[in-house]
Amino acid sequence: MKEEFPYTLSTMCYIEVRNDGEVLWGGGHEAYERVRRGECRLYAVWPGQWSSHLFAIDDLDQYAAAFGLVHDEKRTGLADHQHEVSWSVSPYEKRPNGSYVSIEVQLGCGCSIRDLKAFAKQMREQRGWDVATTTGWGSAGDTYSIRVRRTSLRQ
Numbered sequence: 001m002k003e004e005f006p007y008t009l010s011t012m013c014y015i016e017v018r019n020d021g022e023v024l025w026g027g028g029h030e031a032y033e034r035v036r037r038g039e040c041r042l043y044a045v046w047p048g049q050w051s052s053h054l055f056a057i058d059d060l061d062q063y064a065a066a067f068g069l070v071h072d073e074k075r076t077g078l079a080d081h082q083h084e085v086s087w088s089v090s091p092y093e094k095r096p097n098g099s100y101v102s103i104e105v106q107l108g109c110g111c112s113i114r115d116l117k118a119f120a121k122q123m124r125e126q127r128g129w130d131v132a133t134t135t136g137w138g139s140a141g142d143t144y145s146i147r148v149r150r151t152s153l154r155q
């Protein structure tokens, strides 16, 4: 399967065929675990305008990485450790009392942020931050600008 297979496309439909022949609406972390245990096979239905195509998910690592089910250090730029985070409210933030504020983040641990969703997940676990993943973010050198729910920010 090609690397750019759009695993997370919202219209992608996953089907799980269990070894006993039962067919389930599949996907997610539990399906991943069942495939790993050899209890079923996973297929993706990629709906097109005129016809849909069925793909066997043969690269489970890619599938898991696409959904963030396992941590992928190379792809995300983020080690699976407690990051050394320093941050401050962005000098460009015009509404520092809004529900979300822009902050500038630097990572002293040598990590870089290539995947905002992965970083958001780690920050939720490590610091309780509620990082906005649907709005834009950016980086300048080793400084990253992200938006975080203000009430979730604690030094």
Ligand SMILES: [Zn+2]
Residues within 6 Å of the ligand: 078, 079, 081, 082, 083, 084, 107, 109, 110, 111
């Ligand atoms: Zn780190």
